[in-house]
Amino acid sequence: MRALVLDRPGTCDTLRPAELPTPLPGPGRVRVRVEACGLNPSDYQRAAYGIPEWEWPAILGLDVVGLVDTLGEGVTAVGLGQRVAFHGDIRERGGFADYALADATVLAPVPDGLEPARAAALPSAGLTAHQAVVRRLRVGKDDTVLVTGGAGGVGGFAVQLAARAGARVIATEAAHNTDHVKRLGADAVIDFRGEDIAARVRELTDGRGVDAVVDTIGSDSATANLGLLVHGGGLAAVAGRPDLNAVAPFGLAPSVHEIALGAAYLLGDHRSRVQLSIMLAELLEMAADGRLDPMLSRTVPFEDVPGALVELSGRQVRGKIVYVAS
Structure with missing residues (x-):
C-alpha cells in the first residue's frame, strides 16, 4: 500500500x-x-x-x-x-x-x-471537547463557561457544545478570529494578545467569575484560570495540569478534570x-x-x-x- x-x-x-x-x-x-x-x-x-x-x-x-x-x-x-x-x-x-x-x-x-x-x-478534537464539556464538566443552561483558544480544533468544538447546552460562552482568541468564534456560539471573545483575560472575565460576569473552564493552552493558562472559577466550579485541562497551589485549600474547592483521550x-x-x-x-x-x-x-x-x-x-x-x- x-x-x-x-x-x-x-x-x-x-x-x-x-x-x-x-x-x-x-x-x-x-x-x-x-x-x-x-x-x-x-x-x-x-x-x-x-x-x-x-x-x-x-x-x-x-x-x-x-x-x-x-x-x-x-x-x-x-x-x-x-x-x-x-x-x-x-x-x-x-x-x-x-x-x-x-x-x-x-x-x-x-x-x-x-x-x-x-x-x-471530528474525532480527536471533537472527542476531547465532548469529554470536557459534556462528560466531565456537565455544562448546562445556567452556566457561564470560559474556553481558551476558541478558534482551534478543541476550542471550537468546546464553544459549540457549550453553546448548544445553553451556557453563556466566553472565549479567548486573537482579535482577527473574533467573528469566527462568535459564529461558533461564543457570546463574548477576549483578545488574549491585547486584553487582560482575568479582568475582562470579571467585567463580563459582573465580578462573579465562571462556572467552568475548558483550557486548551497549557499549564500556566490553566493555573491562571483556576482563580476565575466560582465556588465549586470545574476546569478541564486539555494541554497541561493547573497548579492547585494557586488557590487556597478548602476555599473555591475547584474540580479539575484532566482530559487524556x-x-x-x-x-x-x-x-x-x-x-x-x-x-x-x-x-x-x-x-x-x-x-x-x-x-x-x-x-x-x-x-x-x-x-x-x-x-x-x-x-x-x-x-x-x-x-x-x-
Missing part, C-alpha cells in the same frame, strides 16, 4: 511516500480503506519524539474515516463496505496511508450524507474504548444534521500532508485540515 512514513523522530517535513505491505487485521480488529484522515497537533508532536511502541517506519494520522475492507476473527458488529470513523491508538500505524487497522470496538458509523472529509475533522487505549479497559465509539457516533450525528459544524477549513491531497502538518505546527491554523485520498 501507499503510505507517508516517518523513518525516525523529527519534523513532519521529513515524511516521505513509501510502499509498505498491506496490513491484515487480527482478532477483534478490522481493516479500513482510508478515504480521509484528519490532521492534528498530536501528529507533529509525536513525530518530534517518537513512540517507543512504534513499528518503523511509522505512519501518522489518528482520525480515520473509510470503508471496512476486511474483518478480523470474531468481528460481527460492523459489515464489509460500511463507512466508519475512529480515533486511533497512538502506538499504531495511522491513517496517512491507503489502509489502516482499528479495534472494532472504537468504530463509529458515519451517517449517510456526511462527507468523509467532514467526518474526519489516548489513554483509553494505554490505560483504559474495554468500556473506555467503547465510550470512544459512543461519543464519536453522537458527534457524527450532530454534524450530519447540522447541529455541529465540523469546522473543516480545507482538504489536502497525499503529497501536501507534510507541508500542512508543518503549517499546523505554527499554531496559526483555524479549524481543521483533512487529508482526502484520491
Whole structure:
C-alpha cells in the first residue's frame, strides 16, 4: 500500500511516500480503506519524539474515516463496505496511508450524507471537547463557561457544545478570529494578545467569575484560570495540569478534570474504548444534521500532508485540515 512514513523522530517535513505491505487485521480488529484522515497537533508532536511502541517506519494520522475492507476473527458488529470513523491508538500505524487497522470496538458509523472529509475533522478534537464539556464538566443552561483558544480544533468544538447546552460562552482568541468564534456560539471573545483575560472575565460576569473552564493552552493558562472559577466550579485541562497551589485549600474547592483521550487505549479497559465509539457516533450525528459544524477549513491531497502538518505546527491554523485520498 501507499503510505507517508516517518523513518525516525523529527519534523513532519521529513515524511516521505513509501510502499509498505498491506496490513491484515487480527482478532477483534478490522481493516479500513482510508478515504480521509484528519490532521492534528498530536501528529507533529509525536513525530518530534517518537513512540517507543512504534513499528518503523511509522505512519501518522489518528482520525480515520473509510470503508471496512476486511474483518478480523470474531468481528460481527460492523459489515464489509460500511463507512466508519475512529480515533486511533497512538502506538499504531495511522491513517496517512491507503489502509489502516482499528479495534472494532472504537468504530463509529458515519451517517449517510456526511462527507468523509467532514467526518474526519471530528474525532480527536471533537472527542476531547465532548469529554470536557459534556462528560466531565456537565455544562448546562445556567452556566457561564470560559474556553481558551476558541478558534482551534478543541476550542471550537468546546464553544459549540457549550453553546448548544445553553451556557453563556466566553472565549479567548486573537482579535482577527473574533467573528469566527462568535459564529461558533461564543457570546463574548477576549483578545488574549491585547486584553487582560482575568479582568475582562470579571467585567463580563459582573465580578462573579465562571462556572467552568475548558483550557486548551497549557499549564500556566490553566493555573491562571483556576482563580476565575466560582465556588465549586470545574476546569478541564486539555494541554497541561493547573497548579492547585494557586488557590487556597478548602476555599473555591475547584474540580479539575484532566482530559487524556489516548489513554483509553494505554490505560483504559474495554468500556473506555467503547465510550470512544459512543461519543464519536453522537458527534457524527450532530454534524450530519447540522447541529455541529465540523469546522473543516480545507482538504489536502497525499503529497501536501507534510507541508500542512508543518503549517499546523505554527499554531496559526483555524479549524481543521483533512487529508482526502484520491
